[in-house]
Amino acid sequence: MLHIAFYYILISxxxxxxxxxxxESCITSRYAARCCKTRQYNxxxxxxxxxxxxxxxxxxxxxxxxxxTRVTKFPEQYVAxxxxxxxxxxxxxRDAKTVRPLLxxxxxxxxxLQVVYSAQQHGWDAKTFHRRVDGRGASIVLATGKKLExxxxxxxxxxYNPKGWASLxxxxxxxxxxxxxxxxxxxxxxxxxxxxGGGLACARDDPNFGIAFGxxxxxxxxxxxKERVATSxxxxxxxxxxxxxxxxxxxxxxxxxxxxxxxxxxxYNNNEDIPYSGAVLDMxxx
Numbered sequence: 001m002l003h004i005a006f007y008y009i010l011i012s013x014x015x016x017x018x019x020x021x022x023x024e025s026c027i028t029s030r031y032a033a034r035c036c037k038t039r040q041y042n043x044x045x046x047x048x049x050x051x052x053x054x055x056x057x058x059x060x061x062x063x064x065x066x067x068x069t070r071v072t073k074f075p076e077q078y079v080a081x082x083x084x085x086x087x088x089x090x091x092x093x094r095d096a097k098t099v100r101p102l103l104x105x106x107x108x109x110x111x112x113l114q115v116v117y118s119a120q121q122h123g124w125d126a127k128t129f130h131r132r133v134d135g136r137g138a139s140i141v142l143a144t145g146k147k148l149e150x151x152x153x154x155x156x157x158x159x160y161n162p163k164g165w166a167s168l169x170x171x172x173x174x175x176x177x178x179x180x181x182x183x184x185x186x187x188x189x190x191x192x193x194x195x196x197g198g199g200l201a202c203a204r205d206d207p208n209f210g211i212a213f214g215x216x217x218x219x220x221x222x223x224x225x226k227e228r229v230a231t232s233x234x235x236x237x238x239x240x241x242x243x244x245x246x247x248x249x250x251x252x253x254x255x256x257x258x259x260x261x262x263x264x265x266x267x268y269n270n271n272e273d274i275p276y277s278g279a280v281l282d283m284x285x286x
Contacts, residue, residue: 075105076162076176079193085109095262098156099140102180102189106160107138107275112267119261124227126210129263130167136265137164137274141211143220145230145256147249155256156189157181157230157248159213163276164265167207172280177201179218179238181248192238192248200237214238218248220261228258 085104096113117132141158163172175198204212210222214237232248247254
């Protein structure tokens with residue numbers, strides 16, 4: 001009887017403690033696993049909003065996704081930079097060389113460029129324009145012209161449309177879009193950033209209409225009777241720049257007669273996808 005009583009006391013005393021310890025160990029393990037997962041999530045979350053934080057993937061050394069890294073990896077999540085691109089691409093022709101310094105922090109920064117539309121060569125009309133540029137991805141508009149006045153000096157101007165055209169109607173938004181102009185024959189250029197978010201960066205993707213950066217910032221409609229006319233009003237959708245211009249063409253007039261109009265796009269291999277060659281989501285222009 002004594003040994004039965006001894007075993008009863010032993011079991012009743014230590015078994016609950018053993019079960020409690022095992023239970024706490026399991027709970028702690030599950031909690032630790034959840035904490036690890038939560039920490040991984042928090043690291044991602046913190047990296048999104050605090051990019052200077054280090055992120056540990058669990059394998060290998062920690063990666064430091066600072067602001068410069070994010071800009072390099074996702075350049076067109078940011079507004080255009082004023083800093084010129086100083087590298088060159090050996091294949092660049094005259095037009096590509098003209099716009100290349102403007103392409104820093106864009107998807108076309110180091111990509112070979114080609115002219116896919118030239119109004120002088122292909123025609124001054126919207127349908128031809130879209131037939132040449134639709135589905136080609138990010139595009140650079142390069143134009144020249146002068147005001148209808150005696151001794152008017154030529155102006156080089158244009159814009160960067162990161163989403164290109166597809167003739168799908170509506171707008172194609174991007175915070176990285178910009179306009180540019182040169183009053184000295186292309187020796188120096190001034191960029192004008194998109195303002196007010198990315199909405200209406202390319203305001204019209206209409207197969208019967210030409211180019212619209214914003215509803216009024218730079219319009220080259222290519223409509224009958226206005227094929228060679230460009231109009232511009234700055235401030236609402238694209239900034240006015242350091243000279244506080246009311247128009248890309250100066251403060252004394254918002255229209256210009258076009259001499260030339262070209263569109264350059266990136267060159268892609270057959271096995272490469274062209275970014276934004278089709279529909280894009282626009283939740284910003286209403």
